[in-house]
Amino acid sequence: MQASETQTRRSFFRHTPLELWLGIVLTLGMVLLVLLSDVIFRGMAETMDLRARLLPPFVSFDHILGTDPLGRDVLARIAAGGKISLLVGVVSVGGAMIVGLIAGLVAGYFGGIADMILMRIADVQLAMPFMLMALTFIAIVGPGLSILILLMIVAQWVQYARLVRGLVLSLRERDFIQSARAIGVGRLRIILVHVVPNIIGPVIVLMTLNVATNILLESSLTFVGLGVDPTIPSWGGMLADGRTYVQTAWWVSVFPGFAIMFTVLGLNLLGDWLRDRLDPTREK
Numbered sequence: 001m002q003a004s005e006t007q008t009r010r011s012f013f014r015h016t017p018l019e020l021w022l023g024i025v026l027t028l029g030m031v032l033l034v035l036l037s038d039v040i041f042r043g044m045a046e047t048m049d050l051r052a053r054l055l056p057p058f059v060s061f062d063h064i065l066g067t068d069p070l071g072r073d074v075l076a077r078i079a080a081g082g083k084i085s086l087l088v089g090v091v092s093v094g095g096a097m098i099v100g101l102i103a104g105l106v107a108g109y110f111g112g113i114a115d116m117i118l119m120r121i122a123d124v125q126l127a128m129p130f131m132l133m134a135l136t137f138i139a140i141v142g143p144g145l146s147i148l149i150l151l152m153i154v155a156q157w158v159q160y161a162r163l164v165r166g167l168v169l170s171l172r173e174r175d176f177i178q179s180a181r182a183i184g185v186g187r188l189r190i191i192l193v194h195v196v197p198n199i200i201g202p203v204i205v206l207m208t209l210n211v212a213t214n215i216l217l218e219s220s221l222t223f224v225g226l227g228v229d230p231t232i233p234s235w236g237g238m239l240a241d242g243r244t245y246v247q248t249a250w251w252v253s254v255f256p257g258f259a260i261m262f263t264v265l266g267l268n269l270l271g272d273w274l275r276d277r278l279d280p281t282r283e284k
Contacts, residue, residue, distance in 0.1 A: 023269030037079035044076035081233040092152035100160025108168025167199040208271030212264040
């Protein structure tokens with residue numbers, strides 16, 4: 001038994017693609033840095049030291065990635081800012097997925113008037129440019145973390161609804177669904193047991209891609225002053241703080257940019273692997 005388990009583990013490591021390992025290292029490394037930021041840095045993200053302002057990277061062990069114009073440690077602020085970026089990405093995607101999944105299942109499986117109403121709402125929303133909707137929404141309600149998350153949920157549930165609807169339409173007339181109906185299985189059980197497991201792969205792939213996209217959106221909106229409060233550390237805010245120092249203190253904005261890039265790259269690589277593993281139609 002132990003020999004079989006050992007052989008299985010060796011086979012897994014041998015056949016696991018390099019892209020997956022890179023995705024795991026990048027994503028897990030950034031998540032651990034963010035989760036352990038309070039333990040590792042202990043308030044350094046907000047501590048100012050004007051005597052050490054704009055300290056270059058790799059010249060001081062106390063400030064490995066240098067300091068910003070107020071003497072705050074760049075690495076500590078990257079770790080603290082990652083909390084906001086990851087929170088926005090994960091929560092907004094989770095909310096959009098739940099709303100879109102329910103809407104797509106209702107529209108695709110039941111059809112009729114519900115399908116028509118939901119898809120017309122989706123068509124109208126898809127015709128609205130995201131940035132215009134964001135500017136209008138924030139101008140009326142005001143900026144803030146919860147507002148930003150709500151905005152992304154409202155903007156992205158349509159993607160999940162249309163994806164799920166298309167997948168359900170292709171499944172509901174399949175033989176195994178018809179067989180379940182013939183033996184009297186209820187609609188809710190059919191949806192939960194037979195439909196959802198067969199569509200969850202593409203949904204998870206879209207979720208990983210949208211987490212990456214929402215991190216970029218949060219950073220972009222915060223960069224132009226429409227996202228998170230500037231007093232809260234975030235990657236977009238750090239990019240905005242460093243834009244006037246690009247030529248004299250490049251590290252203030254370059255290292256937060258690297259954090260965004262590595263996180264997005266890691267999530268995309270994991271999404272590609274999950275698509276291959278969770279696709280029920282793939283060859284075994």
